[in-house]
Amino acid sequence: MTLDAVLSHIDAELPNATDRLLRLLRIPSISTDPAYAEACETAADWLVEDLRSLGFEAEKRATPGRPMVVGHGGGDNGTGGRHVLFYGHYDVQPVDPLNLWHREPFDPEVQDTPDGRVIRGRGASDDKGQLMTFVEACRAMKAAGVPLPRITFLFEGEEESGSPSLVPFLEANAEELKADVALICDTSLFAEDTPGITTMLRGLLGEEITIRGPERDLHSGFYGGPAINPIRVLSKILATLHDDTGRITVPGFYDGVPELTDELRDQWQALGFDDAAFLGAVGLSQAAGEEGRSVLEQIWSRPTAEINGIWGGYTGAGFKTVLPAEAHAKVSFRLVGTQDPHAIRDSFRKMVEAQLPEDCSVEFHGHGASQASVMNISDPAFEAAREALSDEWPNEAAYIGAGGSIPIAGYFKSILGMDSMLIGFGRDGDQIHSPNEKYDMKSFHKGTRSWARILDRLA
Template identity: 70%
Template sequence: MSASPSLDPVLNHIDGDLDDATQRLMELLRIPSISTDPAYKADCETAADWLVADLTSIGAKVSKRPTPGHPMVVGHVGPEGEDVPHLLFYGHYDVQPVDPLELWNTPPFEPEIQDTPKGRVIRGRGSSDDKGQLMTFVEACRAWTEVHGQLPCRITFFFEGEEESGSPSLIPYMKENAEELKADVALICDTAMFDPKTPAIVTMLRGMLGEELMVTGPDKDLHSGFYGGAAMNPIRALSKVVAALHDDQGRVTIPGFYDGVPEMPAELMAQWEGLGFDADKFLGDVGLSKPAGEQDRTPLEMVWSRPTCEVNGIWGGYTSEGFKTVLPSQAHMKISFRLVGQQDPHAIRESFRAYVQELLPEDCKVEFKAHGASGAGQMDISDPAFEKARQALSDEWPNPAAYIGCGGSIPIAGHFGRLLDMNAMLIGFGLEDDALHSPNEKYDLNSFHKGIRSWARVLDALSR
């Protein structure tokens, strides 16, 4: 689909307004809206107020909505009418804590433009996650409005302030306000490009299951000289469990674990192969060389479309300086599962627990503690909006846009489907070196600039 004649003046306006757009982003970045720390509650309110004012300046009817935690910002703009496409755009204005502060090279809430060997970047907390990403869409809407007096479609803005603290208010708010939030499709800008030249639409998100367990053997720590050999060591018992979770080919051995795991369509696999993913570099950059997952799968499949079982922590006995010949009473483990397709996290939890019980020796007992469970998200790319958006992104960047998977979990995408019956499209312009959640977070100025242009193209494409 070719672009409409209305698009070029919008793109030209974006190019001419980049300095002012960057300064607006800097204003938002200066607000330390850390949602996890009650000391910053007023700052989260300030960030919400800033967004209300900014969206009002582009003609939106917008307000700050109270929740038991930090407020939502909800606004509506654009032409009304049954034949006018209606898009919802989601983002979050809260940010991660900055600790450890001593590792920042510049103050995290005094953002600045810096020249780096890879180009100019916007340095500061929230620059990539998610204020810079959020503002790419707002600035695209501003450009359309300033050039043509209105947007080419109807838009609902939906910004939350608790994403970095688990979104406790999100589901209740969505349920209570479902009619207002319902749109044709949801847009989310909180993901990354495949590489600096290749834009992407994330169409698969892995779910998450977390478990913690404590294995108890003897009723107290024992002297290993007196009891060693005769008494069952719970660390030994737990080690047997860990060793049994994967076979020699990297497959997870929990009964029923692969129920609901789909095979990827051939056309999607061909697209992934065309991306030129360098598995050797991917592992080499972190000091590794051999993929450890299912040996009949490519590394890209392992991180995008296959489920995982990973021990995140294991401890027991004496671990301080020096040596203590103790036979411990308890051993502990934290383990997470990344899920895909239609895998049922609750069924996997029950199967995992039964499997552990089966593997433990008679003299050991186990206590489990659940740490959340959410299914995977898979977007329906048969929706014509996806291909329209993919083509629009391809027109902006050097390489064609790709449908990709994401190894992480973004629960909001699934909430749109389950609570509002809406397909969600995840388009982001972050890069792998943006240092999300880490000191010295940055967002490439090119990502910000071309991200705004990209959204202008997407709005044009989806409005027709």
């Protein structure tokens, strides 16, 4: 049998595939709320049985929190094709505020909208619909008798609550879970008809700063002028974080920051990204980052330093003429390439301390320190997947970056020693984490066909 037979099977079975997804969506597997612990167990059991029905070995594995689902199979052609690990998560976000939903969140349905047919319900896009595109592709290949590559499945139940059990589980089961490359489905299309493979994920470093001055809040009429003001000190320090061109001034900050290759820059330019529309959608007109860098470069391949919050003194209603005893700020750094978050933390703290005047002290509290993830796209699997996606969608697929951080890709690299291909079919308007979450039927259908094409190439 051929790939065409697989794709025809996917087309014919779309109604049944949709019914299976709706059944999974009806399980309220909210991981962060202990009241739904049993529902998480039910969702894991459902997935185990579904994988077993396809002839895969699968079982539910206990953790201190919600269970993992682990499965194995494929490698049917005996030619030693690529071994892939497929990762998704079956847990979902809470549904609050419930009054903003147009229907019960765990009573999903297919709806006709002005933009096409969608599957509406909590978890439709994040991540049950995405996860099931892969499972349905495997189902179709099995039914058509087309060989699969060797596959390890890993479905997590705590992604939406910080993945507290994930790293210990990966470390304890590393030998079982190692593969040639990981496939992660928890991402989106670049644009309506343009798929992408995310190959760059920024790291994240957080710092909370408290600057203390006088021993108590002071009356500004008595002490204004001679007394040091921690808010003024903090504001001056934060203002030195960037120079006039938007570059970050922390010593050594750009160590490990690579430049784009010409090939990748050309791919990004060919995407036709509209800088003005992107900024205009949030009421802005000018890019404010590093001079000479496109918006896509700034959010995908350049590091940042941002002040996320600043407070001190009296901030309530009315007015209180007080000199505060302390001032606070939260600062985050998005990291790229091989930037070392620990070295940057040390350098930033020394920079702050060097600017403290007499009578002031500083206290730091760190919030995470994860390095960026940069995939090795010279692995032939990446180009095979990009070509397969390009065959399915109207526009050619591209290697893209992501402005945020997806820790699982970093864990697969640091613990299991493998790169990840992040391929998903969500859309910006899917309202994940919000009321009325949806997943386009087009994404579900073509996503399944896309995975079949990719698996066929990798086998």
